Amino acid sequence: MTDPGRESVIITGGGVIGSGIAFELAKRGVPVTLVERGRIGGEASWASAGVISLPSRPWVTPERVELGRVSLECYPSLVAELEERTGLAIDYRRPGEWVVAVDDEHAAAERAVASWQRGLGLDVEDVPPDVARKTEPALPESLLAAWFHPNVGSLSVYRLTQALAMAARQLGATVLEETPVGGLLREGNRVTGVRLQDRDIRADMTVLATGAWTRLLGDALGVTLPTKPVKGQLIAFANAPLRPACVVSGHGGYVRPRPDGTTMVAATEEDVGFDRRVTGDGVAWLLELTRTLCPVLLQGEVAETWTGLRPGSETGDPLIGPVPGFEGLWVSAGHFRTGAKEAPATAMLVAEALITGKTPPLLAVFSPAAQGINA
Numbered sequence: 001m002t003d004p005g006r007e008s009v010i011i012t013g014g015g016v017i018g019s020g021i022a023f024e025l026a027k028r029g030v031p032v033t034l035v036e037r038g039r040i041g042g043e044a045s046w047a048s049a050g051v052i053s054l055p056s057r058p059w060v061t062p063e064r065v066e067l068g069r070v071s072l073e074c075y076p077s078l079v080a081e082l083e084e085r086t087g088l089a090i091d092y093r094r095p096g097e098w099v100v101a102v103d104d105e106h107a108a109a110e111r112a113v114a115s116w117q118r119g120l121g122l123d124v125e126d127v128p129p130d131v132a133r134k135t136e137p138a139l140p141e142s143l144l145a146a147w148f149h150p151n152v153g154s155l156s157v158y159r160l161t162q163a164l165a166m167a168a169r170q171l172g173a174t175v176l177e178e179t180p181v182g183g184l185l186r187e188g189n190r191v192t193g194v195r196l197q198d199r200d201i202r203a204d205m206t207v208l209a210t211g212a213w214t215r216l217l218g219d220a221l222g223v224t225l226p227t228k229p230v231k232g233q234l235i236a237f238a239n240a241p242l243r244p245a246c247v248v249s250g251h252g253g254y255v256r257p258r259p260d261g262t263t264m265v266a267a268t269e270e271d272v273g274f275d276r277r278v279t280g281d282g283v284a285w286l287l288e289l290t291r292t293l294c295p296v297l298l299q300g301e302v303a304e305t306w307t308g309l310r311p312g313s314e315t316g317d318p319l320i321g322p323v324p325g326f327e328g329l330w331v332s333a334g335h336f337r338t339g340a341k342e343a344p345a346t347a348m349l350v351a352e353a354l355i356t357g358k359t360p361p362l363l364a365v366f367s368p369a370a371q372g373i374n375a
């Protein structure tokens with residue numbers, strides 16, 4: 001695309017990724033249509049725990065770390081802009097995060113992560129357990145080791161997504177809800193738009209931002225876009241005698257206090273297809289995690305349980321870039337556990353790439369071609 005005044009884009013999928021791209025394109029004057037099968041932000045972006053965390057998996061690529069870093073930098077001004085444009089409260093806060101361990105094995109693993117994070121120049125404080133418990137009385141008595149990340153934040157990913165779509169609409173985008181895309185329109189190897197139930201709509205570029213469902217649209221074209229759903233179950237507590245002021249993470253999960261007074265505990269990681277049930281095993285795992293990280297919450301009421309389908313991929317990395325073998329078709333899906341954190345940078349970089357026709361260096365490694373996907 002060379003002239004944003006004339007070229008048009010259809011974004012399929014109104015989660016935080018698709019809505020973010022729609023907003024960034026609309027802001028740059030590109031005619032954009034966002035097509036969502038259900039309600040904007042109603043899937044993974046609704047279920048999301050919304051923790052805007054530091055990188056915590058030392059095996060991730062430097063580009064993935066950078067995608068998160070750029071997003072973290074964007075968040076304060078993006079939230080301020082969206083709240084001003086839409087009046088929606090996105091509840092972005094940066095209370096910090098406790099990383100905790102209650103046994104030697106987890107303490108050793110977290111120590112290694114903390115040292116890797118320091119190597120990246122991130123702010124990580126070692127805190128003696130007695131000091132940590134004095135500062136955060138909701139931490140467990142059995143605390144063995146603790147670290148504090150002052151820059152970790154949290155937000156409502158659902159409201160962020162709604163605000164992105166609303167702001168995109170105010171800037172001229174067309175936003176279609178309750179509108180499933182049944183397939184892609186083709187002229188030879190060029191994708192020219194999408195097929196809806198009652199009509200076709202056409203554009204110069206179509207972007208698949210369909211989260212865990214992206215593989216289905218790829219299959220219909222004969223190209224494997226290997227996304228898969230990874231189920232997460234969550235629980236929220238209310239009215240416990242104490243709750244943490246910050247995010248608390250460790251032992252494979254995390255606890256997040258929410259502005260409505262409830263505290264969520266997240267999340268299982270299950271490769272069970274599109275199953276969305278809250279199960280006994282899932283709740284048992286969450287209760288055990290609560291006992292480990294913040295046992296005082298168990299004295300409260302269970303306020304809510306829910307599940308969501310993270311957009312996983314074969315590699316754990318997102319697929320972002322042109323779909324091999326086709327013109328006029330991009331994909332941006334598969335952000336897995338950190339899509340909320342990475343949405344702002346993803347959206348800005350995808351918009352820039354679509355407008356200039358040049359893939360920014362940071363995105364190159366995530367392109368389907370670079371990940372070995374062929375038509």
Ligand SMILES: Cc1cc2nc3c(=O)[nH]c(=O)nc-3n(C[C@H](O)[C@H](O)[C@H](O)COP(=O)(O)OP(=O)(O)OC[C@H]3O[C@@H](n4cnc5c(N)ncnc54)[C@H](O)[C@@H]3O)c2cc1C
Nearest residue numbers: 013015016017037045048049051181211232308339340341
């Ligand atoms: C339990 C859980 C906890 C999480 N916690 C965190 C966290 O703490 N921090 C973090 O950074 N990330 C977290 N994530 C991950 C993050 O929420 C996701 O990576 C992100 O929301 C993915 O956004 P998306 O837009 O790609 O997908 P989705 O939000 O799933 O959006 C995809 C959209 O595409 C639509 N769609 C699909 N097919 C079609 C079609 N044919 N036609 C039209 N529309 C279609 C769907 O209806 C859906 O709305 C969590 C996710 C879950 C599930």
